[in-house]
Amino acid sequence: MASLFSSVFLALSLLSSPFLSNANIHTKLGFSADLIHHDSPKSPFYNPTETSAQRLRNAVHRSVNRVVHFNGKDASVSSPQTEITSNGGEYLMNISLGTPPFPIMAIADTGSDLLWTQCKPCDDCYTQDDPLFDPKASSTYKDVSCSSKQCTALENQATCSTEDNTCSYRMSYGDKSYTKGNVAADTVTLGSTDNRPVQLKNIVIGCGHNNAGTFNKKGSGIIGLGGGSVSLISQLGESIDGKFSYCLVPISSANDKTSKINFGTNAVVSGNGTVSTPLITKTQATFYYLTLESISVGSKNIKYPEVSDSFGNSSGKGNIIIDSGTTLTMVPTAFYSELEDAVASSIDAERTNDPQGVLSLCYSATAKLEVPVITVHFDGADVQLDSSNTFVQISEDLVCFSFRGNDDLAIYGNLSQMNFLVGYDTVSRTVSFKAADCAKM
Numbered sequence: 001m002a003s004l005f006s007s008v009f010l011a012l013s014l015l016s017s018p019f020l021s022n023a024n025i026h027t028k029l030g031f032s033a034d035l036i037h038h039d040s041p042k043s044p045f046y047n048p049t050e051t052s053a054q055r056l057r058n059a060v061h062r063s064v065n066r067v068v069h070f071n072g073k074d075a076s077v078s079s080p081q082t083e084i085t086s087n088g089g090e091y092l093m094n095i096s097l098g099t100p101p102f103p104i105m106a107i108a109d110t111g112s113d114l115l116w117t118q119c120k121p122c123d124d125c126y127t128q129d130d131p132l133f134d135p136k137a138s139s140t141y142k143d144v145s146c147s148s149k150q151c152t153a154l155e156n157q158a159t160c161s162t163e164d165n166t167c168s169y170r171m172s173y174g175d176k177s178y179t180k181g182n183v184a185a186d187t188v189t190l191g192s193t194d195n196r197p198v199q200l201k202n203i204v205i206g207c208g209h210n211n212a213g214t215f216n217k218k219g220s221g222i223i224g225l226g227g228g229s230v231s232l233i234s235q236l237g238e239s240i241d242g243k244f245s246y247c248l249v250p251i252s253s254a255n256d257k258t259s260k261i262n263f264g265t266n267a268v269v270s271g272n273g274t275v276s277t278p279l280i281t282k283t284q285a286t287f288y289y290l291t292l293e294s295i296s297v298g299s300k301n302i303k304y305p306e307v308s309d310s311f312g313n314s315s316g317k318g319n320i321i322i323d324s325g326t327t328l329t330m331v332p333t334a335f336y337s338e339l340e341d342a343v344a345s346s347i348d349a350e351r352t353n354d355p356q357g358v359l360s361l362c363y364s365a366t367a368k369l370e371v372p373v374i375t376v377h378f379d380g381a382d383v384q385l386d387s388s389n390t391f392v393q394i395s396e397d398l399v400c401f402s403f404r405g406n407d408d409l410a411i412y413g414n415l416s417q418m419n420f421l422v423g424y425d426t427v428s429r430t431v432s433f434k435a436a437d438c439a440k441m
Contacts, residue, residue, distance in 0.1 A: 028265065029265075030240075036258055038091070052251070093108045099139045099140040106220060106221040109325055116224070117208060119133050119135055119209055125211050140186050143182050150167070154167075157170060168180065169206050181210065182206070182209070183206060185203065200235075204235060226288075240263045243264055245267040248420075267423060267424075269433075274434040275381035289321055290318065290320055292304045292377070297339065297343050297346060298372045298373055302339055302342060330406035330413065331405065340361050343390075344361055419435065
């Protein structure tokens with residue numbers, strides 16, 4: 001994953017980290033940071049010649065391709081193809097590694113765990129615009145041994161050298177891209193909105209010396225923010241009391257406000273309008289599962305089916321992943337058809353086809369759409385969506401429903417989360433939602 005952002009990260013965490021020093025564990029942190037969207041003017045991916053509708057169209061394509069990142073299956077031959085890349089996340093981070101701090105740009109990815117970057121010497125690396133991290137230039141860098149808990153935490157992604165007892169890693173992504181290198185520990189420095197950097201010591205990182213595939217030259221690695229034990233959030237552990245939250249500004253926002261992410265004492269979501277749903281633990285620790293019971297369109301309630309996911313799990317509980325890196329909300333095809341029919345039957349306007357065939361319920365952008373109230377019913381939490389969550393303009397003359405059928409994996413995407421304060425408490429195992437004007441936070 002690859003790119004820029006104004007420091008800090010987003011994802012779920014496990015309870016506490018075995019890796020942070022005692023000083024870090026007992027220091028409670030509370031801070032906030034900017035979260036830069038892939039297509040923001042502050043992003044290195046920003047293309048000033050594109051319209052906002054073109055940027056949203058590109059985000060929709062990345063959303064479809066991100067399913068490949070999750071499950072490794074090729075995208076449908078009949079589906080429109082853009083470049084399927086392993087750096088398809090939507091929010092970016094700018095952090096620093098080592099001592100003295102060396103800035104790197106990377107995509108914050110809730111769908112993977114390890115924080116890694118390309119390192120000198122690069123035996124076989126993809127081309128990147130920014131300089132490579134040189135571990136020899138950092139006074140705090142150290143390779144970890146085969147017998148260390150940092151190495152064993154990587155489980156089947158780690159290998160050991162019998163020659164020098166150093167731990168190595170190999171990670172592959174759904175599109176066959178991969179990174180290989182040394183497992184190490186170093187200081188990671190995060191910026192914050194109050195301009196007081198947060199320094200974290202002995203964070204496990206991957207120093208990639210052999211990286212190939214569809215990584216973008218504008219980035220230099222991935223910030224793994226999944227639920228596994230080596231993810232950055234998991235390593236923060238007790239220092240943030242297992243709490244973080246974020247508020248995503250709508251992509252179409254004209255005022256160029258950045259989204260915010262909060263940690264620890266800054267991250268509590270409470271007060272009038274707050275609803276909470278259980279965070280479900282599954283064998284695939286990287287992903288963050290919620291239980292979707294139904295979706296209502298006006299007064300019509302459509303029950304979510306009990307189906308097996310791509311990992312063979314029966315989806316009575318934890319049947320949908322919440323992910324900030326996927327634009328659309330993906331649901332099983334049969335359920336989507338019923339949902340689409342209910343939405344279409346309540347809109348008095350003539351349908352228009354999406355010429356690229358990505359989204360199936362579209363209308364002319366000039367039509368006066370009376371969008372029905374759509375409510376997502378999670379276990380114990382009813383989240384009423386705004387029309388800006390459910391319909392998006394993907395060209396000058398086309399507005400489309402932001403849900404899509406997909407039988408491989410159900411994902412609650414970022415369009416559905418915009419203008420909500422979304423809070424994760426990994427101690428009490430809940431995710432909370434509260435409607436908010438994210439541009440004012």
